[in-house]
C-alpha cells in the first residue's frame with residue numbers, strides 16, 4: 069500500500085479530531101493522577117461507554133489499527149503515523165481511556181487481526197478494534213508471570229471443542245470483558261514454548277469464574293480468573309495449535325509499545341509536578357529546580373526515544389524488541405515523577421486532607437509500582453534490551469526439555 073505523505077495525513081487527522089473532540093483544556097494540578105483505575109463499578113461502566121463512543125468514531129474514520137497490514141484489516145501505516153496521531157490527539161480532550169479499552173484495541177484486537185482467520189477477523193477482531201466487544205488478556209498465572217511460557221492452564225481437544233482447566237491472575241478488566249485471549253498448554257511433551265495454543269474464551273461461558281483482587285490503591289481493577297471444564301469451540305482457537313507463544317510474544321510487544329508510547333493519561337506528568345511546585349511556592353529552591361530539570365530532561369528523552377523507535381519501524385511491521393526501551397523509560401519516569409511530588413508534599417501526601425492535589429498524588433504513588441510490573445517487569449525489559457537489542461550473551465537456559473520433564477510437572 070502506498071504511504072500517504074506524513075504531513076498531509078497529519079493535517080487530515082487534525083481536521084477529523086476537531087469534528088469529534090473539544091480542544092484540550094489547561095491541565096489543572098488537582099486532576100485525576102491515578103495510574104490505574106479505582107472507580108466503583110457503575111462509574112467504570114459509564115467511563116467505558118464514553119471511551120467506546122470515541123473508539124468507534126476512530127475506527128469508522130479509518131484511524132484504528134494504523135500499523136496493521138491492509139489485508140489484515142489495518143491501515144498499513146508506520147509507527148511514525150501512530151506517533152503523529154498521538155501528538156495531534158494530545159491537543160484535544162480525549163476521553164480518559166481504561167486498561168480494558170487499551171487491552172481490547174491495542175493488544176487483543178491487533179493480535180486477533182494478525183493471527184486470526186478471515187472469519188475471526190470479520191466476527192471478532194473488527195468488533196474488538198471498534199470496542200463493540202471488550203476483551204481481556206488471560207496470560208499470567210500464579211506460576212507464570214515473567215516466565216510466561218510456563219503456563220499450566222490445560223486445554224485438551226474433545227471432538228469439535230477444547231476443554232480448558234486452570235487459573236489466571238492479574239487479569240485487568242475481566243469483570244467487564246466479553247472475551248479473554250487465553251494461553252493454554254495443549255502439548256506438554258514438547259519444550260514449553262512449543263506446546264502453547266491461544267484461544268478466545270467467552271467470559272460468560274459455564275465454568276469461568278472471575279474474582280476481583282483488591283489493590284493497595286483501594287480499587288479492584290484486576291482479577292483472578294478460574295476456569296473449570298470450560299468448553300470452547302475449535303473455531304475460537306487463534307492461530308495454529310502450538311502457535312500460542314508467537315501470539316503471546318506479539319501481543320506483549322504490542323503491549324510494550326502501547327505502554328511506552330501511548331497517549332493515555334497514566335499518573336502525573338512533568339507539567340503536574342511543575343504546577344505543584346508553583347502552588348507550594350518552591351520553584352526558587354535550587355534543589356527543587358534541579359529535580360524539576362531532571363524530570364524535564366527525562367520527559368524529553370522519552371519522547372525523543374518514542375519518536376526514534378517509531379521512525380525506525382517500517383509499514384506493517386510487528387513491533388520489535390525496541391518497544392522494551394520505551395516501556396522501561398515510561399515506568400522509570402512515572403516512579404521518579406511520584407518521588408519528586410512526594411518530596412514536595414512531605415507528610416501531606418499520606419492523608420486525604422482535602423487540600424488540592426494531595427490525595428491525587430497518593431493515587432499516583434500507589435499505582436506507579438504496578439506499572440513497573442504490568443506488561444513485563446523492568447528486569448524483564450532489561451533482559452530483552454540486553455539480549456535482543458544489544459545482542460549481549462543470553463541468560464543461561466535450563467529448560468530446553470519437554471515441559472512435562474521440568475521439575476514440578
Ligand SMILES: Cc1cc2nc3c(=O)[nH]c(=O)nc-3n(C[C@H](O)[C@H](O)[C@H](O)COP(=O)(O)OP(=O)(O)OC[C@H]3O[C@@H](n4cnc5c(N)ncnc54)[C@H](O)[C@@H]3O)c2cc1C
Pocket residue numbers: 104171204205206207208209210212213214215237238239240241290438439441442443444445446447448451
Ligand atoms: C497493574 C497490573 C496489571 C496487569 N494486567 C494483566 C493482565 O491484564 N493480564 C495478564 O495476563 N497479566 C497481567 N498482569 C501481570 C503481569 O504481566 C505480571 O505481574 C508480570 O509479568 C510479572 O509476573 P509476576 O507478577 O508473576 O512476577 P514474577 O515473574 O514472579 O517476578 C518476581 C520478580 O522476579 C523478577 N524476575 C523474574 N524473572 C527474572 C529474570 N529472568 N531476570 C531478572 N529478574 C527476574 C521480576 O522482575 C520480579 O521483580 C498485570 C500486572 C499488573 C501489576
